[in-house]
Amino acid sequence: MAGGIVAALLRLLHRVEVRGIEAARGVGGCVVVATRRSTIDALLIASALPEPPVILGRPDEGAPGWARRALDRFERVGGLRAAVRAARAGRCCLVLTGDRPDLDGVAAVYGPAALIAGAAGVPVLPLHIDGSGATPHALVRWPGTRRFPKIALTVGTPRRLSAPAEARGRARRVALAEGVYDALAATAFAAFDLDRSVFDALLDARRRFGHDTPILEDAERHPMGFGRLVLGSVALGRALARTAARGEVVGVLLPNANAAALTIFGLHAFGRVPAMLNYSMGAETLVSACRTGRIGTIVTSRRFIALGRLDRIAEALGAEARLVYLEDLRKQVGPLDKLWGLAVSRVPWLLRGRTAPADSPAVLLFTSGSEGAPKGVVLSHANILANVGQVGAVVELVPQDRAVDPLPLFHSFGLTAGMLFPLLHGVPVCLYPSPLHYRAVAELVADDKATLLFATDTFLAGYGRAASDGQLSSVRYAVVGAEPVRDGTRRLYRERFGVEILEGYGATETAPVLAVNTPTHSRPGTVGRFLPGIAHRLEPVEGITDGGRLAVSGPNVMHGYYLPEEPGVLRPPAAGWHETGDIVAVDGDGYVRIVGRFKRFAKIAGEMVSLAAVEALAGQLWADESHVALGLPDTRKGERVVLLTTRAGAGRDELAAFARERGMPELMVPKTVLWVDSIPTLGSGKADYPAVRRMAENALSDGAERRTGT
Known part of the structure; x- marks a missing residue:
């Protein structure tokens, strides 16, 4: 009885929300599996399930005495055979796994749950727990730890594990463990909130990781905490809102710097849509892009135009749209704007409901123009957040991670993967204005001891050649996309820095990541496996027997195109499917190999x-x-x-x-x-x-x- 009271009180104090619990009702024997984030996870999960589970091992090791005593009211088993017998008898067996499969291997981390489910012939019931890692009982301490943070449990779809008929021994165990991993990744993505704006996600990250936690800096090396980032975004956003109507597309012609991030978040905070302008396109192409997106106002900087020698571009754009300079806007930010920003940075709910809906446009990007006139790609808030959540479901981050983002924010790779993905997951990001400054980027990675680096093969090879031995050795994830990785680049990073390059694949239209190799799932010659939530089909192509033309569908697929011949007219993808124009092959394990455009x-x-x-x-x-x-x-x-x-x-x-x-x-x-x-x-x-x-x-x-x- 006392244990039940403790568990009920714990759920009350943490405002525990259980989503998808109906999946656990009437399922009979099963293996409930979750990744352990804190010493109180077992108690939280066991007390939330419809029927008391049988618990494998001692997942409460290190927990406070009151939590261990409360958990004692549940039955425990010490070995796999006893767990198999319990599952066969119709009981749910709770198995908590480790949180670093990239260190221990998928089979080692998920093998016990897979073996129990396989031997008992019962499904796996994946469960994702969010919020317990912010408690004082967390296994890994992130910034922003609070005594009673809100905790959410998301129950996934029951999954019966299978292995190829010819698989035996270790091969069978690995195949079953992979099934557990995939079920947990899908559930982790399902738990990620897509029903909010990008700015709302920033407010949620501020609440989770702490007001004063450093999160953003640039080449000027002036770090900003979450609170200051929100304050500056709201203050600048109020000034920007006076220059453009709600829902209007506003051009952003700025380099990778804190000011660009503040401008993007500021526009989002008040329901405006940033259009990221590629200043390397040239004046004529940029004017065409502005016409395609019906951009009437462009935010830029006199200092940037002078340093970048963009006077001709600025003159051409000024004849097409109104140029608004940050230097002038800062003078227009008054005491009320700053006070409003300070209030929101401390009390985020003040701005709830004022931002744009999740399914409304969040950003207008333009295709590279590598094969013709650029098209405008409209991504919704849900599109962008879906990709942030999809990557987060397969890439395990730790509090020591730091990211350097030299990729331009007018490129979806630089915007979503390079900046928003780490930032919204609590990882500090340093923006750098040009990916072509090879030596400077290498020195920045070394100074910051950066662990995340996103680049193209061309840029990554340049950093490797410019760096001194060991200068890039802090990198854990060197993720490369946009072009194939050359063998020479792989060899350079492996031999000089001990870094394995992880090749990925995506498109502007998919916000952008579709597939990526990870430390746990990597196969040479491929771009990895599709991210959770992405469906694909291959359409036959005459003359090609190995692969087909790829079409994809999922929550990260764009809102639609603005075409140069139809300015401002949104053309959504047919039935939600985007035709990538790429020829790919997908092997039996789900790894994607790019055959060509x-x-x-x-x-x-x-x-x-x-x-x-x-x-x-x-x-x-x-x-x-x-x-x-x-x-x-x-x-x-x-x-x-x-x-x-x-x-x-x-x-x-x-x-x-x-x-x-x-x-x-x-x-x-x-x-x-x-x-x-x-x-x-x-x-x-x-x-x-x-x-x-x-x-x-x-x-x-x-x-x-x-x-x-x-």
């Missing part, structure tokens, strides 16, 4: 040749150089492949011999090889294919002397 195949004598594969072949031979392959018209075979490379003296014969040694077909060898000093790139680090095509066509039409093979 649908538009980046050449059809030669009826055969489809992947231009990405041609680039990869050249990259294997000339690992430290850059390469781009193109398909150009050919009168005899329809198309021919032309390779542009920075490798001086590169020859077709050398590449052909290399391909033959590896058993690759002659079609993989480009018809023509051109030497170039550098490959034109966009601000995102991707190759600028229209510029590359013009370069190749000009060289071929001029009969360039540096053409080395025909």
